[in-house]
Amino acid sequence: MPVPENINLAAKYNVALPRYTSYPTMPYWDTAAFDIDEWQYTVKRSINESNDSEGISIYIHLPFCESLCTYCGCNTRITKNHRVEEPYIKALLLEWAMYKNIFGKKPVIRELHLGGGTPTFFNADNLKTLISAILLHADIHPDAAFSFEAHPANTTVDHLQVLYDLGFRRLSLGIQDFDPAVQFIINRHQSFAQVQVVTQQARRIGYTSVNYDLIYGLPLQTLQGLAATIQQVAELMPDRIAFYSYAHVPWIKPGQRSFTENDLPNADAKKKLHETGRALLNGYGYSEIGMDHFALPGDELFTALKNGTLYRNFMGYTNQHTQLLIGLGVSAISDSGYAFAQNVKNVEEYLELAKQGALPVFKGHLLTADDLVIRKHIQNIMCKGETTWNHHLEPCVSLFAGIDRLQPLADDGLIELNSWGLKVTPLGKGFLRNISMAFDARLWADKPATQLFSMAI
Structure with a gap:
């Protein structure tokens, strides 16, 4: 169906909505029904079902940074005191010991990711x-x-070599933008030469996948500056690029109040930044992977997209799936396949709970049968660009309601819709969050009175 003329799709679909690293999204977790004993039961059930066949994933949150990047939406602790490293590691290992006790068997580790904060804050x-x-x-x-x-x-050869010797083969470097004006206002400073040195050192050591994080929509960002950044990035040809939309949520992250909305590109300008970045990356040989990610043809993320094994979780896109994801550290999120759990967000509280031998979980959500159905379809949309349903095998009222909300998206050319499924069109690839939201039963049942999520553009 042709797209109706004179419709500004970017303006029409530029609404506040989730990024769908999970379903339900965190603001819609039923925390009142969550029970820590039930959480542990789902962890035990999950590892019994999946450990031998697919293993588990581990995410370790290392929250410390020496300075505050004012655009950042992560849970961080700003300090130059490196004496915090050893007590925090001790707490992480205490938490891990608690989970191993729940497992009751030797875990098979398939994925291990260090996030932050700044993992290389640690020596x-x-x-x-x-x-x-x-x-x-x-x-x-x-x-x-x-x-x-x-x-x-701050990444040294020692960091790279030690982690390589322990089995690490993938490195992700946060760049955001090389424009000095942008770096100044977001308080994130690294030169092209520093990025080049770390990239070359990693490849010399044997790392097989290097990712760069770039952000569009930052304060003072211009088309010329973004194009120059991507041109410099292309000189080094990282295997993957995460090209994220800046999420302006100053009510959650007060550091973002160091600049104002007047410093940010408006919706039209941000759309042009996105389109320009996508076009340049495609021109340099990168293929778009799901939402916000690009990869060269030889990268495993590209292969996963082609063979249908691409998966999305709290860590973002990955080329393989594990039913059980254990998040260690302050604010880390775990997923048993049947429930979600998040750790406390305060470092001191986390350290104290670990010392007491108590799991530092402070909230979570037990997935219902309807949640599991909707989660599957949103996962398919975000990872495969299509999904199918069966009215007889999926007797889910929430699913039927989501299907009813799809027709306007089809009318605008974002999806091809039939009685048994949908397929995202090339135009619709830029609107995966909007398409997924059609199925978000919990959001539609309780639309927020205030803004909970970042804007689509």
């Missing part, structure tokens, strides 16, 4: 202590994928 020896202890009394899956995030300005 190389302390990271070695942490990871060596995590891997002790665990088996490593033959297809294991270990990755870590790093700041180009």
